[in-house]
Amino acid sequence: MATATYTDQERQTLRTAAFGAVYLVSSAEPGILDMVKESFAGSKAFADAPEVRDVLRGGGMPQLPKGSPQEIEQGVLAALTESQAILAAKGPDQLNGFRAAITDALTRVADAAGGTSEKEAAAAAKVKAAIGA
Numbered sequence: 001m002a003t004a005t006y007t008d009q010e011r012q013t014l015r016t017a018a019f020g021a022v023y024l025v026s027s028a029e030p031g032i033l034d035m036v037k038e039s040f041a042g043s044k045a046f047a048d049a050p051e052v053r054d055v056l057r058g059g060g061m062p063q064l065p066k067g068s069p070q071e072i073e074q075g076v077l078a079a080l081t082e083s084q085a086i087l088a089a090k091g092p093d094q095l096n097g098f099r100a101a102i103t104d105a106l107t108r109v110a111d112a113a114g115g116t117s118e119k120e121a122a123a124a125a126k127v128k129a130a131i132g133a
Contacts, residue, residue, distance in 0.1 A: 004090040006055060012063060014055050014098070017083040018046060019062035020076030021102050021127045025109045027069075028123040034113035041112035045105035051097025073126070080130035099133045 006014070022042030026035050046056050065075025080102075087095035106124045110116035116124075 004055075004094055006086070006090075010086050011055055013079050013086060014052075014083050015062040016064060016076065017079040017131075018052060018056055018098075018102060018105070020064050020072075020079055021131075022105055022109050023064060024073060024076055024123045024127060025106050025120050028119040029113070029117050031113070037112045038109040041108040042105045045108045046101060049097070049101035049104065051094070052101040077126060077130045080127060084131060099131050102131055103128065103133050 019042070022039065026038040026042065046052055065072045065079075067075075083098065084095065087098050106127060110120040110124060
């Protein structure tokens with residue numbers, strides 16, 4: 001994804017989608033220590049993914065939607081869906097790389113605190129459906 005040029009708004013949408021996906025899976029099960037481990041696992045997955053590393057770097061903190069858990073989920077899923085249109089316009093390679101990076105991050109996040117729970121698996125399934133993975 002490093003060769004594509006993104007507007008600031010596109011970059012923010014992609015960042016919200018990626019980090020929001022990690023948040024949805026991480027917050028599916030309560031526990032502050034688990035959330036910390038899972039957040040680090042998600043960040044490491046993105047750092048290891050050349051497909052998204054450049055677009056997710058810089059630009060400040062991702063702007064996750066505000067509101068109730070359902071409103072946050074809806075906002076993140078909307079950003080994930082919008083990211084598909086952004087990336088499809090930039091090229092299918094980028095879209096496939098983004099999907100792969102998100103899917104890897106979700107797996108790492110869910111496994112970071114001792115295995116994937118049913119709630120984490122359900123959250124990951126919603127994310128994967130939103131990105132067509």
